[in-house]
Amino acid sequence: MKLHRFLVISAATGFALSACGGDIPPPKQLVDAQNEYARAKGGVAMQLDPTDVHEADLALQKAQAAWNSSQDPNDDHAIDLAIIAQRKAQIAEAEAAASKAQADAAQSKADYNAAIQSQLAATKGALSQTQQSLSQTQSQLQQTSQLNAEQKKQLADLTAQLHDARDTIAKIAAVKDTDQGMVITLQGEVLFKTGKWDLKPAAMAKLDQIADALRGKEAPMVVYGYTDNVGTYDNNITLSQKRAQSVRDYLVSKGIPNDLITAQGKGPDNPVADNTSTDGRAQNRRVEIVVSPKKS
């Protein structure tokens, strides 16, 4: 009976010590496990990996029960259970962090793909516009090239026609080629009486031939009137202007387009010979018709 009483008392005392936890502090491993579990439960692990948090909870309960039972700081079993509980809490946290990082990476990749697609679309749009612009430029270039070819052909035709006209005109007047174009020179005595600007009949005959040769050539012309230096400068300018105008008007009356021909009096300017001699003054009294192959 005594032994039975002793065993019962001993068991009751042990249970009471276990229940109260006594004064023996828990091992560091168990404290660490409790802290780690609290971190996991209070962090993202609870939202992202609740299953592992729950497993850590169960492991912690098991470790605490083992400690409460043994109250022995050197109990390897209780310490191992505490380590297991801590590791499970750490696993929950690491798995949650991995899930969050994977979600972040997926989002960044999706945003990256969207940005690249946007850039690609913009580049394609710009390329399309460039191609369209290039196509228009090529079309314009082709049109310009065709126009140039047509203009060159017209110019060549006009030059050839003027060349033919030149040969005809050369039979009735002095003709020379200058930078300004073809210059037809008619002596004043042939065209006008002294001090007059009415055309002589012989002059009209020559101008008829010149008009026939130049008609339809579409070449711009300027009729310049010149005098010798006898008399006042102003009178000579006026006389030369009237004579140039007479020739110009006659040529227009013979079919030279009105808008292609002008007249200008130069008086004694630009002499071609010495005014001190009779022959020289006769050469200076003249009308020049300058025919340019270029269209104005």
Place this chain on the structure above:
Amino acid sequence: MRIVPLASLACVASFVLACGGSIPPPNDEWAAAQADVGRAEAGGAPNVPDAKLHLQLAQEDLSKSKALIDQDNRRAADLIAVARVEAQLALSIAKQQIAEAEAQKAAADLAKAKGGQ
């Protein structure tokens, strides 16, 4: 007279428990722990310093437990259980570090792409 058989039974039970005689050799658990270590190694734990530390702890516990099997099966089982969570933690840390590195790279790529716009 009824107390003596009860005390004897308690002593025998205590002896049996102390010797670990009721705990079978944890060979299956050891194989499972070995598989956990293999998974951690394949998951990149040897290349991640924090994960590598826990992998080494798992390997050490596995080695110790191997020597204890059939000598102290209870202690061996405890060590194997610790080895398993160490290996599992090594794998989780490796996953975390690899995922975070990938997330950083993706974020950097995104910033670069947006900067190029």
